[in-house]
Amino acid sequence: MDRRQFLKLSAAALAAPTLAGLAGCGGTATKTQKKTKLVVGFDQEFPPYGYVGDDGKYTGFDLDLAKAVCKMEGWEYKPTPISWDAKDSLLNSGQITCIWNGFTIEGREKDYAFTKPYxxxxxxxxVPKDSSVKTLADLAGKNVITQADSAALDLLSKGGAQEKLGSTFKKLQTIDNYNTAFMMLENGSVDAVAIDYPVAVYNIGDRKDEFTILDEALNSEHFAVGFAKTAEGKDLAKTVQADLKKLDKQGKVKELCEKYADQGVSYDLWVL
Structure with a gap:
């Protein structure tokens, strides 16, 4: 499946100075330091980590964490919705500072400057509640859909840990967002959706009589915050990581987990 950077003006012109300014903060910004805008790249259709709330504002577990870190550092917080399959180009061009939105670290360690998993x-x-699919093995010959450029896609594609399972599918399709995937599941266009657990819980919501999550999971993984793999990005990752630990000690992390508990977020899953 969650949930810091600068103005979107000129990515090339602004990225370097803004990153340098942030990296210089180190811990907590002093009063003399210039307030810096931090652009957080996220998928606005990836609840409970990042999504549009009933009030029309961006919200989610990861976005709340990002906002808390920005407050601690004195950074101006700017959540920026992105197309998930464009995240790398946006990050490397400086249009976003980081990817913070249920971002799986496994298999991507060499591509980003990550915080430690949190x-x-x-x-x-x-699958539909009345589906004949009860186990992962039952997916053989079925149409399965997942989000483009997602951890689930990596897992089921060639070279992934579940490549063998994926090869048994009639078809492995991709879609830009999971809302559409669930619509396709509902109308029978696909037989199953491969998805992050909390995102599945959110999308199922009160429709437990319509959909169910298979008992067998595809894998176990971890989320981290990803920055550009530069000296500045590495410094920012260390700063954010330290702040997340502080927020945990202050009880803020547990508070946010309880806020999103009905959407599959649990403090028992916090690992930082």
């Missing part, structure tokens, strides 16, 4: 997650499969 949350455990697992990829699961959702």
């Amino acid at each position: 949350m455990e997650n697992r990829q699961v499969v959702v």
Whole structure:
């Protein structure tokens, strides 16, 4: 499946100075330091980590964490919705500072400057309640859909830990967002959705009589905050990591987990 950077003006012109300014903060920004805008790249259709709330504002577990870190550092917080499959180009061009939105670290360690993992997650499969699919093995010959450029896709594709399972599918499709995937599952266009567990819980909501999550998970993984793999990005990752630990000690993390508990977020899964 969650949930810091600068103005979107000119990515190339602004990225370097803004990152340098943030990296210089180190811990808590002093009163003399210039307030810096931090652009947080996230998928606005990836609840409970990042989504549009009933009030029309961006919200979610990861966005709340990002906002708390910005407050601690004196950074101006700017959540920026992105197309998930464009995240790398946006990050490397400086249009966003980081990817903070249920971002799986496994398999991507060499591509980003990550914080240490802060949350455990697992990829699961959702099927209609009346489906004949009861186990992962039952997916053979079925049409399965997942989000483009997602951890689930990596897992089921060639070279992934579940490549063998994925090869048994009739078809492995991708879609831009999980809302559409659930609509396709509902109308029978696909047989199953491969998805992050908390996102599955959120999308199922009160429709437990319509959909179910298979008992067998595809894997166990972890979320981390990803920055550009530069000296500045590495410094920012260390700063954010330290702040997340402080927020945990202050009880803020547990508070946020309880806020999103009915959406599959649990403090028991916090690992930092």
